[in-house]
Amino acid sequence: MQHRGEIIRKVVLDSGYSITKLAERLAVSRRTVYNYFENPKVPMDTILEIGKIIGYDFRKDIKDLKGFGSGIQNTEDAEGAYSVTYWKDRYYQLLEEHKELLSEIARKKTKPRRRGNK
Numbered sequence: 001m002q003h004r005g006e007i008i009r010k011v012v013l014d015s016g017y018s019i020t021k022l023a024e025r026l027a028v029s030r031r032t033v034y035n036y037f038e039n040p041k042v043p044m045d046t047i048l049e050i051g052k053i054i055g056y057d058f059r060k061d062i063k064d065l066k067g068f069g070s071g072i073q074n075t076e077d078a079e080g081a082y083s084v085t086y087w088k089d090r091y092y093q094l095l096e097e098h099k100e101l102l103s104e105i106a107r108k109k110t111k112p113r114r115r116g117n118k
Contacts, residue, residue: 001040007061008050009037017054025053052089 012022023030026049036042036050044065051058059065 002062002064003040004042004047004062005037005039007058008042008047011056011058011061012037012050012054015054015056022050022053026050 012019019030019033023033026033026046036046047058047062047065050056
């Protein structure tokens with residue numbers, strides 16, 4: 001059986017994401033985060049939430065997560081609604097995509113048009 005906590009610890013530490021910041025985003029204490037690292041059976045929803053926060057898909061490392069959709073984007077909270085952090089992150093992602101599209105449109109408008117020779 002895989003030790004989920006050890007996998008989470010390695011990924012979090014390798015990501016460089018601050019334990020303090022992770023604890024804040026999870027709304028738990030730093031001690032609780034370290035307890036996750038020691039726990040071989042961290043709950044799936046906790047693993048998915050950590051993955052969503054640090055931008056990592058744990059499905060490739062934890063076999064039991066294989067059937068859990070996209071891992072990062074399909075995580076739902078206990079009430080069945082997507083978490084606030086998911087929507088905030090999604091909003092920022094869409095703003096960036098919108099900005100890129102507007103820049104592309106602006107570039108196309110500023111290109112001089114060539115007219116055929118008559």
